[in-house]
Amino acid sequence: MTAPDLSADVVVIGAGGAGMYAAIEAVRCGARQVLLLDRSLIGRGGATVMAQMTVAAATPDRHGDNAEHHLRDTLAAGRGLCDPRLAALLCEAGVECILEMDAWKVGWARDGTALRKVQAPGHDRPRCVYVDVLNTGPAVSKALRAQVQRVPEIRRIGDLLVTDILVEDGEAAGVVGLDIPRGCAVTIAAPAVIIATGGLTRLYARNSASANMGGDGYGLALRAGAELQDMEFVQFFPIGHLAPRLIGMDPIMWDPFRYKLGGRLLNARGEDFLARHDSAEQSGRYTTTRDVATQSILEEVAAGRGSPSGGAWLSFRHVPEAKLREAFGPVIDRLAANGIDLTRQDVEVTPIAHYHMGGIRATPRMETAVPGLFAAGEAVGGANGANRLSGNAITEALAFGREAGRSAAARAASVPSRTALGSAAAARDLVEAQGRPGGNPAAAVEALQQVMTRDVGPMRASSGLARAEAELAAMAAALDEAPPGVPAPHDMARIDWFDLRQCLPVAQAVVQAALARTESRGAHQRTDHAETDPTWQVNQVQRLAGGALALAKVAA
Amino acid sequence: MTGTATLLIQRGAAGEAPREERFDVPFAPGQSVLDGLRWIRAHADASLAIRYACINANACKECMLLVDGRTVYACTTRLEAREMRLRPLANKPLVRDLVTLIAPPDERL
Numbered sequence: 001m002t003a004p005d006l007s008a009d010v011v012v013i014g015a016g017g018a019g020m021y022a023a024i025e026a027v028r029c030g031a032r033q034v035l036l037l038d039r040s041l042i043g044r045g046g047a048t049v050m051a052q053m054t055v056a057a058a059t060p061d062r063h064g065d066n067a068e069h070h071l072r073d074t075l076a077a078g079r080g081l082c083d084p085r086l087a088a089l090l091c092e093a094g095v096e097c098i099l100e101m102d103a104w105k106v107g108w109a110r111d112g113t114a115l116r117k118v119q120a121p122g123h124d125r126p127r128c129v130y131v132d133v134l135n136t137g138p139a140v141s142k143a144l145r146a147q148v149q150r151v152p153e154i155r156r157i158g159d160l161l162v163t164d165i166l167v168e169d170g171e172a173a174g175v176v177g178l179d180i181p182r183g184c185a186v187t188i189a190a191p192a193v194i195i196a197t198g199g200l201t202r203l204y205a206r207n208s209a210s211a212n213m214g215g216d217g218y219g220l221a222l223r224a225g226a227e228l229q230d231m232e233f234v235q236f237f238p239i240g241h242l243a244p245r246l247i248g249m250d251p252i253m254w255d256p257f258r259y260k261l262g263g264r265l266l267n268a269r270g271e272d273f274l275a276r277h278d279s280a281e282q283s284g285r286y287t288t289t290r291d292v293a294t295q296s297i298l299e300e301v302a303a304g305r306g307s308p309s310g311g312a313w314l315s316f317r318h319v320p321e322a323k324l325r326e327a328f329g330p331v332i333d334r335l336a337a338n339g340i341d342l343t344r345q346d347v348e349v350t351p352i353a354h355y356h357m358g359g360i361r362a363t364p365r366m367e368t369a370v371p372g373l374f375a376a377g378e379a380v381g382g383a384n385g386a387n388r389l390s391g392n393a394i395t396e397a398l399a400f401g402r403e404a405g406r407s408a409a410a411r412a413a414s415v416p417s418r419t420a421l422g423s424a425a426a427a428r429d430l431v432e433a434q435g436r437p438g439g440n441p442a443a444a445v446e447a448l449q450q451v452m453t454r455d456v457g458p459m460r461a462s463s464g465l466a467r468a469e470a471e472l473a474a475m476a477a478a479l480d481e482a483p484p485g486v487p488a489p490h491d492m493a494r495i496d497w498f499d500l501r502q503c504l505p506v507a508q509a510v511v512q513a514a515l516a517r518t519e520s521r522g523a524h525q526r527t528d529h530a531e532t533d534p535t536w537q538v539n540q541v542q543r544l545a546g547g548a549l550a551l552a553k554v555a556a
Numbered sequence: 557m558t559g560t561a562t563l564l565i566q567r568g569a570a571g572e573a574p575r576e577e578r579f580d581v582p583f584a585p586g587q588s589v590l591d592g593l594r595w596i597r598a599h600a601d602a603s604l605a606i607r608y609a610c611i612n613a614n615a616c617k618e619c620m621l622l623v624d625g626r627t628v629y630a631c632t633t634r635l636e637a638r639e640m641r642l643r644p645l646a647n648k649p650l651v652r653d654l655v656t657l658i659a660p661p662d663e664r665l
Contacts, residue, residue, distance in 0.1 A: 040607075040609045040616065040618065041609075041616065041617075041618060041658070041659055041663070042659075042663050044609065044615070044616045044617060044618065045609035045610075045616055045618070046609075049610070049615045049616065050610055050613050050615050137615065138615060156662065156663045157663065157664060157665055158659040158663045158664055159659055159664055159665075160665065179665050181651050181657060181664070181665075182665075186665065210609040210610045210611065210615075210616060211608060211609050211610075211611055212609050244586060245584070245585075245586030245587065246586075246612075247586070247587075247588045247612065247631065247632050247633075247634060248612070248613075248614040248629075248631060248632035249612065249613065249614075250610075250612065250613035250615065251612060251613075439602075440598065440599075440602045441602055442594075442597040442598045442602040443598045443599065443602065445598075446598045485603075488569065488652070489569050489570065489605075489651045489652045490605045490607070490651045490652045490653075490655045491603070491605070491652075492597065492602065492603065492604065492605055492606070493602040493603050496602065
């Protein structure tokens with residue numbers, strides 16, 4: 001038995017939007033001690049801080065919006081696969097969270113006293129609030145950080161990589177992690193654990209999220225006995241920046257430009273091609289949903305009509321300079337520092353991994369299949385089905401974080417923290433194990449990204465998926481039993497090893513689900529099964545059984 | 557157009573005598589110093605300690621270091637076809653190589 005180094009009512013893994021909201025809410029609901037953990041800095045390392053603009057919320061407004069309208073659009077975008085209970089939670093609780101963020105002085109843009117809203121693709125009316133200019137994510141993170149810091153019951157611990165969820169008698173009992181600056185193991189006891197680690201976009205070579213978003217929360221959940229669902233649905237952001245190379249700019253920066261200025265997406269012949277793929281598209285407006293836009297660009301490239309670097313041209317040359325500057329003044333200067341003048345030149349864009357619709361299977365109370373283990377934010381699968389609407393991610397993070405905080409506090413009120421943990425020794429031993437030196441786990445991470453990018457992108461076929469399946473199996477077999485070398489301060493090679501251990505089965509889950517789904521739907525496009533098949537209106541659920549991934553279909 | 561950048565990097569953990577190691581990094585114009593550091597980890601020496609989360613957006617603010625004596629972010633500093641000397645921040649406790657303890661004291665173990 002291991003005595004824990006730390007104990008808490010609630011442990012939150014991941015200090016992005018979902019994790020910070022969960023921690024705040026858990027204390028409001030009675031938790032006396034909450035540990036808010038992050039492998040990086042608190043409130044800086046996840047996806048929230050990188051959000052560029054839109055946050056969808058049907059707050060009362062002159063457009064007559066309400067949560068039912070938002071829900072209808074969310075379900076339509078999800079192509080029949082949303083869990084309507086989770087989608088409803090997003091749309092309903094999201095409104096309250098967005099208004100609470102306003103009270104926390106996040107700084108939503110305003111028209112007079114009203115929140116200013118833009119209309120994003122797939123929404124039936126202007127519904128997305130934002131903070132100017134390209135500052136939504138940093139402002140949301142900052143406001144939440146300020147609130148978290150005011151709550152003495154929340155202890156914030158960064159640079160701590162959680163490597164295992166502890167499960168005792170079938171229930172979550174705490175976590176073991178790697179204290180990165182020291183290189184040693186840490187054991188934490190808690191009757192309620194919330195996974196708020198975001199998605200898996202780092203599995204792809206080109207992505208819009210941070211290096212922390214490698215699906216490690218899914219790996220933690222799987223090995224703890226929880227289920228995953230909809231893993232085949234990885235959202236690609238259609239107009240990620242491709243060329244020329246920019247520094248200090250988020251690759252999804254063109255999103256707000258399109259909201260404010262329209263912009264035109266052109267192929268190598270200068271044709272505005274989206275209208276050919278989407279009858280609803282109006283030239284120069286931003287109306288095509290992400291799945292259709294991604295598919296359209298990739299089809300142009302496949303037909304030999306791509307831009308020189310293998311994407312599409314995005315043009316704002318028809319927009320007067322004064323209008324550009326009015327909308328994006330400081331950003332125009334940063335672009336000039338990168339040698340780009342939008343009044344004279346187009347830029348190249350391409351679909352990049354952006355968000356994961358799939359994730360941990362959870363109830364509307366954010367409970368997983370393991371009592372005491374909860375999930376929150378992008379780590380939860382199901383709310384967005386086969387395709388997520390623009391603007392739903394931050395809303396989901398906040399709404400699901402709040403709900404997970406409530407549920408975790410309720411659990412902690414009835415279940416005491418354990419004073420001794422029987423399952424901790426093996427996990428601790430692994431963190432401090434001495435492995436074979438050598439090898440290059442950083443190269444192995446890149447090799448994994450190449451496989452996923454080549455064969456498991458938005459367009460898939462059985463041949464490529466089977467190849468990926470074989471290569472991932474070989475990588476998993478080649479992974480050593482222990483992290484390389486000996487425990488040391490900030491040892492990146494050992495961290496990479498833990499990431500590979502965590503994300504290889506997650507990548508395999510994506511491939512298994514993508515191979516099984518012999519149809520095309522939303523973000524999952526099979527070139528060998530191009531049609532949407534009504535009999536496939538089912539969710540695929542995966543769990544570990546005897547060390548192997550088991551897949552089942554359940555009615556959506 | 558491509559070239560080679562030479563990164564002269566301070567190595568060593570806290571309490572060890574710092575040593576300088578030299579890495580030749582291939583690059584195309586437009587890349588960042590962080591791109592060079594990530595290339596080193598994947599192709600030359602995975603044990604090089606650096607820290608970053610957001611890669612290119614300058615949002616996480618983790619990759620701050622000294623390049624030729626100037627405090628900069630590795631993600632917004634351009635890699636150049638010359639020798640560039642990389643040091644950890646001088647005003648923060650050293651952890652290892654280019655990594656310093658940058659988390660606020662009340663946000664770490």
